[in-house]
Amino acid sequence: MTQEVQQHSRDQESDHHSDHDGNHGQDLKENRSIKQFLNEAKEENKRIWYLAGPAIFAFIGRYSLGAVTLVFAGHLTTLELDAVSTGNLVITGFAFGIMFGMGSALETLCGQAYGAKQLHMLGVYLQRSWIILTMMCICLLPIYLFATPILLLFHQNKQIASLTGKYSLYMIPQLFAFGLNFPIQKFLLAQSKVMITAAVSGAALVFHLFLNWLLIVQFKLGLAGAAIALNASWWFVVLGQFTYIAMGYCPGVWNGFSRLAFKNLGAFTKLSIGSAIMMCLEFWFLMILIVIAGNLKNAQIAVAAMSICMNLYGWQNMIFFGLNSAISVRVSNELGAGRPRAAHFSVLVVLMSSVTLGVFFFVLIVALRDVYGVPFTNNPEVVDAVSRLAIVFAFSLFLNSIQPVLSGVAVGAGWQWLIAYVNLGCYYLIGIPLGYLLAFPLNKGIKGMWTGQLAGVGLQTAILIFITWKTNWDYEASQASSRIEKWGGSTKIPVVKSEDCPSLRSDDLA
Known part of the structure; x- marks a missing residue:
C-alpha cells in the first residue's frame, strides 16, 4: 500500500512537471511567433518606406510646381492671377486627374510583370500606355481650345474666362507632358527605382523656381512667362526620367521600341479608363x-x-x-x-x-x-x-x-x-x-x-x-x-498557396 502511494505521488509529480514543461514550451513558441512577426513587420516596414519616402518627396515636388507659379503670379495683375489660378485648378486640374488615373494602370501591370520576372514586358506596357494616353491628350484638346466658352457656360466672370482661355492655349504642351510622364513614373516605381524620380522632381523644382523668377519677375512676360515655366518644368521631368531609362539603367526592362506595344490595346485601354474613373x-x-x-x-x-x-x-x-x-x-x-x-x-x-x-x-x-x-x-x-x-x-x-x-x-x-x-x-x-x-x-x-x-x-x-x-x-x-x-x-508563375506556407519566411518577403 505504501509503495502504491509513493508510486501515485511520483506519477502526480511527473504529470505536474510534464504540464509545466508543456505550458512553458507553448509560451516559448508564442513568444517566438510574436518576435518573428515583429521582426518581419519591421523588415517589411523598411521596404515600404524605402519606396514611400522618395515617392512622397517626388509628389510634393511636382505638386509644388503649380503652387510656385501661383506665388510668382502674385507679381502680375489681379486679373492675370485669377486666370492662372483658374487655368491651373480647373482646366489643367481636370486633365491632370484623367492622365494621372490612366497612368495608374501601369502600377498593376508593370508591378505584377516585374514580380513575375517578365522584365521585357515592362517596356512594352510603358509604350502601350504612351499610345493610349497620347490619344487621350488629343481627345482632351477641345477643353484647352474652348476653355473660354466652357467657363462662360458655368457662369464664370467674362474677363477671367477670356484670359483663362488664352492661358490654356499656352498650356497645351504641358498636357502632352502629362501623357508621357505618368507612365514613366509608374514604370520606374514598379522596379523600386524611386530615388531617380525624387531626384528629377527636386531638380525640376529648383529649375522651376529660377525660370519663374527669370520670366515673370525679370522679363515680365506675364501669362506667357508663367505658361513657359510650367511647360518647361514638366518636360524637364519627362526628359530627365526618360534619359535615365535610355542610358541603360533599366537593363532587361527597356529594350527599345517594339511592335508588341500595338497589341492588346483594347484590354489595356479598359484597365486605364477604369483607373482614370476611380481617381477622377x-x-x-x-x-x-x-x-x-x-x-x-x-x-x-x-x-x-x-x-x-x-x-x-x-x-x-x-x-x-x-x-x-x-x-x-x-x-x-x-x-x-x-x-x-x-x-x-x-x-x-x-x-x-x-x-x-x-x-x-x-x-x-x-x-x-x-x-x-x-x-x-x-x-x-x-x-x-x-x-x-x-x-x-x-x-x-x-x-x-x-x-x-x-x-x-x-x-x-x-x-x-x-x-x-x-x-x-x-x-x-x-x-x-x-x-x-x-x-x-x-x-x-x-x-x-x-x-x-x-x-x-x-x-x-x-x-x-x-x-x-x-x-x-x-x-x-x-x-x-x-x-x-x-x-x-511567356512563363506561368506558380502560386505559393497560403495553406502551403503556414508562416511567413524571410525569402517569402524578399
Whole structure:
C-alpha cells in the first residue's frame, strides 16, 4: 500500500512537471511567433518606406510646381492671377486627374510583370500606355481650345474666362507632358527605382523656381512667362526620367521600341479608363463640394474655410499618395511573383503605419483647432469657421490616412473598376446628397457640407476594408499570373498557396 502511494505521488509529480514543461514550451513558441512577426513587420516596414519616402518627396515636388507659379503670379495683375489660378485648378486640374488615373494602370501591370520576372514586358506596357494616353491628350484638346466658352457656360466672370482661355492655349504642351510622364513614373516605381524620380522632381523644382523668377519677375512676360515655366518644368521631368531609362539603367526592362506595344490595346485601354474613373471620381468630388459651398450663406467665408481645409487635405494627401504608391508596388510585385501571403502581410504592415499617422493628424488638428487656420488668413470670421470644422476635419484626415492606402492595394491587385463603382456610390449617391441636405434644407452650413463629405469617405473606407479583409489572395495571385500570360508574358508563375506556407519566411518577403 505504501509503495502504491509513493508510486501515485511520483506519477502526480511527473504529470505536474510534464504540464509545466508543456505550458512553458507553448509560451516559448508564442513568444517566438510574436518576435518573428515583429521582426518581419519591421523588415517589411523598411521596404515600404524605402519606396514611400522618395515617392512622397517626388509628389510634393511636382505638386509644388503649380503652387510656385501661383506665388510668382502674385507679381502680375489681379486679373492675370485669377486666370492662372483658374487655368491651373480647373482646366489643367481636370486633365491632370484623367492622365494621372490612366497612368495608374501601369502600377498593376508593370508591378505584377516585374514580380513575375517578365522584365521585357515592362517596356512594352510603358509604350502601350504612351499610345493610349497620347490619344487621350488629343481627345482632351477641345477643353484647352474652348476653355473660354466652357467657363462662360458655368457662369464664370467674362474677363477671367477670356484670359483663362488664352492661358490654356499656352498650356497645351504641358498636357502632352502629362501623357508621357505618368507612365514613366509608374514604370520606374514598379522596379523600386524611386530615388531617380525624387531626384528629377527636386531638380525640376529648383529649375522651376529660377525660370519663374527669370520670366515673370525679370522679363515680365506675364501669362506667357508663367505658361513657359510650367511647360518647361514638366518636360524637364519627362526628359530627365526618360534619359535615365535610355542610358541603360533599366537593363532587361527597356529594350527599345517594339511592335508588341500595338497589341492588346483594347484590354489595356479598359484597365486605364477604369483607373482614370476611380481617381477622377475622387478628385471631382472635392471640386464639386467647393462649387456647392459657393451657394451657402456668407459664401466667401464658406469657400475660404473649405479652401483652407482642402489645402491642408491636399498636403496630407502627398504623404498618403506616397504610401499608396508603395503598397501598390509591394502588392503587385508579390502577386506577380506568386506570393499571396507576402502581399497580404504587406497590407497589414502598411495599415499599421497609416493608422498611426492618421491618429497623429487627428490629435494635431484637435489640439490646434483654434489656430490652424491662422497662417492662411487674417479674417477672424474665416478662422472661426475653420475652427468649427475641426472635429469633422480631424476625422476626415484620419480616414484619409487609410483610404488612399487601401486604394493602392486595389491598384496593385487590379480592382480599378470595382473601386470606381464604390467611389461612384459613396461619393455621388451618399456624400454629395447628404452634404447638400445638411447644408441647405437643414441649414447646417459649411459643417453640414463637410459632414456629408466625411460620410462618403467613411462609407468608402469601410467598404474598402471589407473588400481587403475578404480577399482571397491565392486567387488574386493566380489572376496576376493569368494576366501576365495573356498580355505577353511567356512563363506561368506558380502560386505559393497560403495553406502551403503556414508562416511567413524571410525569402517569402524578399
